Amino acid sequence: MNNYANIFLGDCKQILKKIPDNSIDLIFTSPPYADQRKSTYGGIAPNKYVKWFLPISKELLRVLKPDGTFVLNIKEKVIDGERSTYVMELIIEMRKQGWLWTEEFIWHKKNSYPGKWSNRFRDSWERLLQFNKNKKFNMYQDAVKVPIGDWAKSRLKNLSETDKIRDNAKNGSGFGKNISNWIGREMVYPTNVVYLATECNNKNHSAAFPEGLPEWFIKLFTQENDVVLDPFMGSGTTNIVAQKMKRNSIGIEILPEYYEMVSKIINQEKLTIAKYQNTDYENIEDSSRYAIR
Amino acid sequence: MNNYANIFLGDCKQILKKIPDNSIDLIFTSPPYADQRKSTYGGIAPNKYVKWFLPISKELLRVLKPDGTFVLNIKEKVIDGERSTYVMELIIEMRKQGWLWTEEFIWHKKNSYPGKWSNRFRDSWERLLQFNKNKKFNMYQDAVKVPIGDWAKSRLKNLSETDKIRDNAKNGSGFGKNISNWIGREMVYPTNVVYLATECNNKNHSAAFPEGLPEWFIKLFTQENDVVLDPFMGSGTTNIVAQKMKRNSIGIEILPEYYEMVSKIINQEKLTIAKYQNTDYENIEDSSRYAIR
């Protein structure tokens, strides 16, 4: 079975309306942070951030399956020497919208850019807020087990390498060629701290997050052929990883440059792109804007 | 010079009133978490937590020096499958009180042993919220430097000569120039993630944090002979560490068992305890009564 990777060009607030209710298994996204990336996204002011995001989260609540999960990667910036509170206000307002704030994972950045200031050290962590529609949701915990001994550090990078090898082996053992590394090693469950490097591969574009980040949450909250959505696609990391992991995915991006770039990458990687979606959504206004290549 | 460690038995909301304005350099504390440890502290309900804490934080704001710092170790518990929002509400309300929310450090627990529930992994991090009265505050960053990574040594070993030359010739890249700055450097600044083991070596107290935690913040925000306050003393870790580090300290504890236990420990460690503190609370204005040798 081929998986699809549907990518749309346009404002997610509009395009999300075309997505049916209760159709997404996992939403994983990293929206533009307040007042950052001004040159590309126009920069939402921190005091307007909650108001800007709530209509979008309302649509996300609608399209998510009842047992699906929404993972939001975000971090408040420092303004005039203080941490902004818009993320906290957002959590409180999203709960009023009907979301359950189930958990807060931490991404502990292994190699954050060095720095030191008079009042502050390098910020080397970000929030990964987990929201759900119901107390019962799908969680495949066995998929993210780590070798004992590594559990404290959650060496996800290493885990993903072996998983790739395992996929190639396909001999039913589940471990493939690299089995020697794992003999006698007990697998245990990880914690709610994800310890990953920021992964600065050039490629003309900086991925906002490393592939290991969406990979971990896709493993944890979806199975093969499930549907993953990233309404702020950016450089397409979530969709590319989803495709590698045999999940279907939907990505929405407002900037043509990023949209074009992801199209090319997805082509290079010989991924399947759905052809049917122009006709599916034809009746809605301006369908050509988010038409897929 | 001998440092004092004044420990008080009673409710900190009352006892804090005896402490003069602008007299404390660092407040480091871990208050009872909402609805936890019900058997010992009576358990503040989550929906009343903010209301309960605000009068205390108001006193803390008063007693802290203008260039002092308040570090609050806290983590919201899970209630009915959701993370509570009382910590976020508390931050928002404390800002209205006049506090600046300067930073959020993360304590990444190195050795929280693996655990797993149907919808959740082991929680292995806690918040360390930094609050200040002013944008300018004392911060002794050099005191918490960490050893430089190994990569620098191998780099310098191979490149130091050529890079020194290049730097002098001023035709190298910015990178080469910077390398000369690293020569002879051993220690670098840390980040805002504190990676420590939980180390519950003692005691009968259920919420003890490792000594390394107050130690790091005492180093960072105070100098010798400064005054450290823990209004929820518990097993006295903050005060014991402060004394070891030649800081004066004040501790307040509501439960006689803990108060007695800390008294004994502090005696064992040959610390100085004010003898008169239980008897002299009649006169609120008389600040000399808790002034120490």
Next chain:
DNA sequence: GTTCCGCATGAATCGATAG
């Protein structure tokens, strides 16, 4: 073909300097 090694770079922030 494999290993080694130099090197550019990344959701950053503050304070100083320049316009």
Next chain:
DNA sequence: ACTATCGATTCATGCGGAA
């Protein structure tokens, strides 16, 4: 005065050229 740009900080990764 008010905004804009620049320099300093110093870790892990992956790439590409060299050995």
